[in-house]
Amino acid sequence: MRVLGISAYYHDSAAALVVDGHIVAAAQEERFTRKKHDSGFPDHAVAYCLDAAGLSLTDVDYVAFYEKPFLKFERLIETYVAFAPRGFESFRMAMPLWMKEKLMQKRLLSEQLRRRDALPADVLDGKLLFSEHHLSHAASAFYPSPFREALVLTMDGVGEWPTTSVAIGHDHRIEVTKEIHFPHSLGLLYSAFTYYTGFKVNSGEYKVMGLAPYGEPRFVDTIMSNVVDVKDDGSFRLNQDYFNYCTGLTMSNDRFAALFGAPVRSADQPLTQFHMDVAASVQAVTEEIVLRLCRSLRREYGLSKLCLAGGVALNCVANGKVWREGIFSDIWVQPAAGDAGGALGAALAAYHGNFEKPRVVTNELDAMSGSYLGPGFSQPEIETRLSSVGGRFTVLDDDALIDETVQALIDEKAVGWMQGRMEFGPRALGGRSILGDPRSPTMQKTLNLKVKYRESFRPFAPSVLREDVQDWFDYDDDSPYMLMVADVAARHRKTMSEEEKALFGIDKLNVPRSTIPAVTHVDYSARIQTVHKETNPRYHRLISRFKERTGCPVLVNTSFNVRGEPIVCSPEDAFRCFMGSEIELLVVGNCILRKPDQDPKLKLNYETAFELD
Structure with a gap:
């Protein structure tokens, strides 16, 4: 059974494809349109998911939307009645959109889906399903998890009515038991x-x-x-x-x-x-x-x-x-815990919940494939695409590629790293990342101000080999999706002077707190990503080689974008960001691009290119 999941019309629109219970593809629309948090219908994400599986819309058995519009409309009406006459202005502004589009969402979805291939009006008859918002979230969390039974806690702004919900997941069933x-x-x-x-x-x-x-x-x-x-x-x-x-x-x-x-x-x-x-x-x-x-x-x-x-x-x-x-x-x-993940949850809720299909609990980390579920590009595609935008590159074998990248990191250069399939969710996990040396006391400030063009206070995350995480952090568990914070291990911390301890606010920023200051926040914490050989062998190999050279199994990992820009998707996106920022080395597939080798006429100003987030 093939189920296409869709989230749209609020923020972070996305699509996901589930085939016989296996997550084949998932991506946010913003990565294709280059519009941060794009809320429009995910045309490009849908097209990608179908193309990734070699399918057309007619091959899909069901399309599942991540929430129920009529229940949301009920909330809007009841909220207005409860607070009236206050709130009339927001009610007046919302009504035209609801009357024109959202109450007709079934028809709107059908029209949007059929438009690409100019399919007949009845092609989706009986195929459109609607999940509840929090059930979609719960399904996205439980079904890909490695647990046969678990408590499922969903917390967000609001779906239809629920803002916090509790469910019990058991095998292929999810039962919601409590709601706020x-x-x-x-x-x-x-x-x-x-x-x-x-x-x-x-x-x-x-x-x-x-x-x-x-x-x-x-x-x-x-x-x-x-x-x-x-x-x-x-x-x-x-x-x-x-x-x-x-x-x-x-x-x-x-x-x-x-x-x-x-x-x-x-x-x-x-x-x-x-x-x-x-x-x-x-x-x-x-x-x-x-x-x-x-x-x-x-x-x-x-x-x-x-x-x-x-x-x-x-x-x-x-x-x-x-x-x-x-x-x-x-x-x-769930790595795509926000509304983008609702597309995946809707598809899984339909497959397992609506149709009682059995669930296979994997012996691996989970069923998310490391969350590398977006587009990937072959080496010939990469070379063609980089050439088309004027990129000047060298093609290296795997060993030479890893060695040159590690040397650049040791030399304290900012490295754009684009490998394999794009991540699904808001975090870059070594597929679309900017990398740096965590031992550098200036790397955090350099990346924030000269590469990301963002506020200086914002911390960076460490990517650490899973087998070494306990040696460097007060944490000994999997955290493949950068969704756990723990402190840097005491033996790697630096003792602060009384004068340094007395500092307040942003003045704390420039005080090195550990042997890996670029990923150590002012309270000694770090947002950890454990890197696993099974899900990202090339990234694991890069960090392993860096460890061989330096004794440190950690890299700075931040998303490959500047402030206000979605994470890069394609080689062309990566090259533009490379030429629009002070990234010094770009590694895409087996292609290495050095900044001094590039045509200076292609330099861009990315500092003001995107609306600030």
Whole structure:
């Protein structure tokens, strides 16, 4: 059975193809259109998934959409009625779109899918299925996991009604047992603080998480006493007196700003210690809610394994706290935990849930193939594509390629690394990455300011050989998707002077804290990616060779893009980013491109090429 999954029309549109229960392909639309968080119908992603399997739309048995539009419309109407007459302006703005498109989504989906091949109107009759939003998330987390039975916790902004849901996964069945409903939402709470600190909602939440260690959580009591009421079991309610997302066009209101004593920060205003303290506070509250939920659910259901999905599951600091406390024996997080992953979940929910198809639990890491589910390019394709955009390259054999790349890293050069299939989800995992030497005390600042063109405070992640992770971090488990945070091991830390300890805020940034300062955050933490020979042998080999040369089995790994740009997909994308930034070496397949060899006329200015995220 062939099931095509689709998520679209909110943010991070995507498509995924499941054939007989096997995940064949999955990709976000933004990677093809080059429009960050593209919410439009995923034409390109659908075409890629079908082409990857050698199929046409007529070969697909079912198409599954990741949520139910009528239930979302019901929420919109009931929310307006509950808050009326407040909220009329947002209601008035939403209605035309709903009446024109979203209530007719079945017809719209059919038209969009048929358009590419000009297929007849009845080609999808009986083939369109609709999953519920949180069920799609839960399915994306449980079905690819290595667990036969697990608790499944989904936390996000909002789907139709649920914002937090609990399900039990067993073999090929998922049963939702508990829900917290809109407007009470952990995701929307975090997004309100994202908005308040001047970052873009549904995009900048990870910046708040990265900013938090620079601050002190001095507003925790203020938040817990006024904004959110949290029970011992982790259930919560938001005080709507401080929010505007039900009745207006912003996340928070003037009363919210008055509570914290400062207006909403605009994007062009500097970050101050106040904003860092606010970020630290909402992060601490989020962690406390997640921990209480996990403790109570472990006690109630007695299940030892946990699966996580939904946008809040991308909060790898909170995930790391749950792991460190040992609440569950095993934790698995869907790498595309946000709405893009809903496309995959919808397809899997249809295959296993709607049609009762059996599930095979793999003996490998999981069923995600390392999340390398996007487009890949053969060596001849790479050479043709690079030549077409004017790239000047040398083709090397595998050994020479690895050796030259390692030497460039040792020389503290920024390396663009494009190999194999593109990653599905927001993290670069060694398929579409910019790499650096973690031992360099200047690498973090250099990559942020000269390569990524982004805020200097943002941390970088370490890629570490799975077999060496315990020697370098306070962590001994799999973290293939960069969704767990743990501290750098004590033996690799550097003792700070009293003067350095007294520093506040961004002044902490330039103090080396370990022997791998480029991937050590100001609180000694790191967002770990364990690299496995089974899923990415070339990347594993590169790090292994770097270890042979330096004694360090770790590389800096950040996504291959500049700020505001989607991660690169094709060799042409990689070359443009290479020529538009200060990346010094580009490695695509077996092609090596050195910056001095390139035609200077092809240099681009990527610093202002994309809308800031």
